[in-house]
Structures are given as C-alpha cells and as structure tokens.
Amino acid sequence: MPISLRGSLHTIKYRLALIAEGTCVLRYDNEAGKGDHKHLGATEVSYVFESVDKLLADFMQDVKGWFDDNA
Template identity: 60%
Template structure:
C-alpha cells in the first residue's frame, strides 16, 4: 500500500491569514506515532507561522504555538481538525484587539 492523500487544502481566514492542512494515510505508523497518518496543519498570519500541528518522523505527535513546542495526544483525524481549529480561533480572538 502506498501513502494516500486524505486532505490538502488552504483556507483563507480574513486578511493576511490562512491555514494549510495536509493529511496522508501512510502504510505504517511513522516512528514516534501510533497511528497510520502523517499530517501537518499550519496557521500563518502576516507571513509568519503562528501555529503548527505535525508528527514528523521520530518526534511523534506535537504542536508548535509560536516558539513553544508541546506534545499532542492524537485521537482521530476529526479531533485533530477540531483541536487545530480551536487553537487557531483562540489565537485569532486573542490577537483581534492588538494594535500594529
């Protein structure tokens, strides 16, 4: 079995913000992840990656919020997308009133 693409999209969110979502089903779990998915979900604002969820080989499931890296407890693709959207909304809501 080869890797199969499940999702690849770019969602534009307001002015100068977007989310890139890429999820693959892989033949066997990546080293460090117990599930058969490879993913990278990134939220970019003003050309800067503010948040990213991924499971690069050897590091397992984790997320980056700004410069900080945190473990992520993967449960399902649906939960991954919900968690990512919630964190992205939290970032947007928390920065909506900032002055440039």
C-alpha cells in the same frame, strides 16, 4: 499493511499550520522521530492524536483562540 510513522502510534501523516503575516504562529504536525506535537509560536508541546476529526477540531479551536487573542 501501512506502517506507523516513527514516533507515532498511527499511520496518519499530517501538518496543519496557521500563517500570519508570513510567520507560522500555530502548527500541528508529526515529524518522523518527534511524533505528534504542536507549535504555539516558538513553544513546542506534545499532542495526543485520537482521530482526524478530533485533530481538525483541536486545530480549529486553537485557530479561534489565536484570533481571539490577536484581534
């Protein structure tokens, strides 16, 4: 049986990132010990993981928002 990553309540390990001009401007990940969270520029905020589909939808919504704000 798979074991949850320390800090997460699920067994999914993920890291999604948007890189612009060589800089990570948006990242969703779940480092061991930190659990699920996202980085918006230099700011780190908690993220509630519900499913892979929701994770991808949330990430793509933030990607769209970043492009809308930086057009």
